[in-house]
Amino acid sequence: MIKTDALIIGAGPTGLFCVHQLGIIGLKCEVVDNLDKAGGQCIELYPDKPIYDIPALPECTGEELTDNLIEQIKPFKSNFHLNERVEEIKKDKKKWVVSTNKGTKFETPNIVIAGGVGSFEPRKFSIKEAKKFEDNQILYSVKNKNIFKDKIISIFGGGDSALDWAIELSNTSKVILVHRRDDFRGAQASIDKIYQLKKEKKIEVYTKYQISSVKGNDRVESINIKHDDGSEKEIKTDYVLGFFGLIMQLGPIAEWGLNLDKKTIPVNTENFETNKEGIFAIGDICSYPGKLKLILSGFHEGALAARGCFKYARPDEKLRFEFTTTSKAAQERLGVKK
Amino acid sequence: MPKITYIENNGINHTVDVANGLSVMEGAVQNDIPGIDADCGGSMACATCHVYVKDEWFNKIPIKEDGEEDMLDMAYEPNKLSRLSCQVIVSDDLDGLVVTIPERQA
Numbered sequence: 001m002i003k004t005d006a007l008i009i010g011a012g013p014t015g016l017f018c019v020h021q022l023g024i025i026g027l028k029c030e031v032v033d034n035l036d037k038a039g040g041q042c043i044e045l046y047p048d049k050p051i052y053d054i055p056a057l058p059e060c061t062g063e064e065l066t067d068n069l070i071e072q073i074k075p076f077k078s079n080f081h082l083n084e085r086v087e088e089i090k091k092d093k094k095k096w097v098v099s100t101n102k103g104t105k106f107e108t109p110n111i112v113i114a115g116g117v118g119s120f121e122p123r124k125f126s127i128k129e130a131k132k133f134e135d136n137q138i139l140y141s142v143k144n145k146n147i148f149k150d151k152i153i154s155i156f157g158g159g160d161s162a163l164d165w166a167i168e169l170s171n172t173s174k175v176i177l178v179h180r181r182d183d184f185r186g187a188q189a190s191i192d193k194i195y196q197l198k199k200e201k202k203i204e205v206y207t208k209y210q211i212s213s214v215k216g217n218d219r220v221e222s223i224n225i226k227h228d229d230g231s232e233k234e235i236k237t238d239y240v241l242g243f244f245g246l247i248m249q250l251g252p253i254a255e256w257g258l259n260l261d262k263k264t265i266p267v268n269t270e271n272f273e274t275n276k277e278g279i280f281a282i283g284d285i286c287s288y289p290g291k292l293k294l295i296l297s298g299f300h301e302g303a304l305a306a307r308g309c310f311k312y313a314r315p316d317e318k319l320r321f322e323f324t325t326t327s328k329a330a331q332e333r334l335g336v337k338k
Numbered sequence: 339m340p341k342i343t344y345i346e347n348n349g350i351n352h353t354v355d356v357a358n359g360l361s362v363m364e365g366a367v368q369n370d371i372p373g374i375d376a377d378c379g380g381s382m383a384c385a386t387c388h389v390y391v392k393d394e395w396f397n398k399i400p401i402k403e404d405g406e407e408d409m410l411d412m413a414y415e416p417n418k419l420s421r422l423s424c425q426v427i428v429s430d431d432l433d434g435l436v437v438t439i440p441e442r443q444a
């Protein structure tokens with residue numbers, strides 16, 4: 001059981017800056033994120049896209065913003081639990097006991113949900129039969145490529161993941177690449193390689209096709225793919241891989257008894273607490289009159305939520321408002337005291 | 339103000355006034371029309387505001403810019419009438435536009 005003053009769910013820019021705001025007032029926190037790295041949407045959706053509305057930063061990319069935030073919170077040495085998703089919360093007297101899908105348990109008076117629009121999950125095939133074979137022969141990520149050796153693999157998608165795996169697996173498997181249009185959006189070098197492999201008859205490529213059905217009892221035996229013109233083709237296959245990017249899902253948070261408004265959590269604007277004591281929501285996931293889904297709003301919300309956490313983490317102390325330019329305590333926490 | 343009609347997957351029609359300059363996505367969200375999630379808020383990063391534009395309108399609306407087709411690869415059951423509604427900006431020329439909302443966004 002990890003004991004901490006606050007648990008932050010989500011390592012996007014809002015969650016990262018909240019680490020700073022908790023640290024500066026002397027609170028310890030732990031951070032959980034479902035992705036394998038910090039940065040949230042900034043890293044996952046637009047690492048290279050410039051952002052122009054971060055105060056005092058005329059232009060920066062999602063990746064630069066994330067790197068700077070990580071640098072800024074280094075003094076606080078918070079632990080990051082990446083590749084983990086928070087599953088369950090329980091109230092134990094005045095504390096929350098939180099467990100993740102990997103079995104990590106936290107005991108904390110404060111939970112700060114900075115979960116964006118939810119956790120990222122792979123997008124799946126739309127046909128219903130796909131569910132039956134999911135995690136067996138229908139996969140959305142590759143965990144062990146050895147299972148594909150000498151098998152027939154159908155790969156769907158037009159981005160880098162689809163192309164990279166098609167190229168890689170073509171060495172040891174029969175690969176069929178299927179995409180809904182003629183253009184691929186992956187790196188040009190990968191696209192060239194795909195066409196070269198096609199010419200050498202090392203892979204088959206079907207464009208303007210989408211999956212229409214799956215056949216098989218215990219295992220996938222074949223799939224049907226449908227062309228834009230309506231014609232169908234049956235393909236014998238052992239495995240089906242789908243690479244359609246990620247989608248955001250609220251996930252288990254929806255089951256915690258929090259008030260929800262569409263996919264957001266209503267909060268008060270004094271300290272961003274939800275309807276549950278000690279649970280705060282900041283960033284894109286919270287809603288209140290006038291809410292703007294901007295990174296800068298998330299920073300403000302995190303600053304106030306951190307102060308809100310203080311009263312539960314240090315019930316016998318009074319928080320004094322201080323500036324980092326003059327506060328000896330804050331400078332000590334930042335490790336910059338002269 | 340231009341009128342935009344959104345047809346839900348179950349056939350329910352919503353015709354609403356949408357101010358010039360707003361996106362078709364914003365028109366749906368502001369009028370509480372179900373089925374358009376717009377998770378990323380209109381930055382063309384999520385493909386959850388996917389709509390099918392009615393056939394006769396498809397060639398009348400401004401064409402896709404770079405990146406939209408790539409995002410549509412990730413949409414739920416895209417077809418040749420698919421657009422991301424956050425990228426379609428309402429103007430007087432679009433008065434009467436009809437879009438159908440897919441069964442799901444993901």
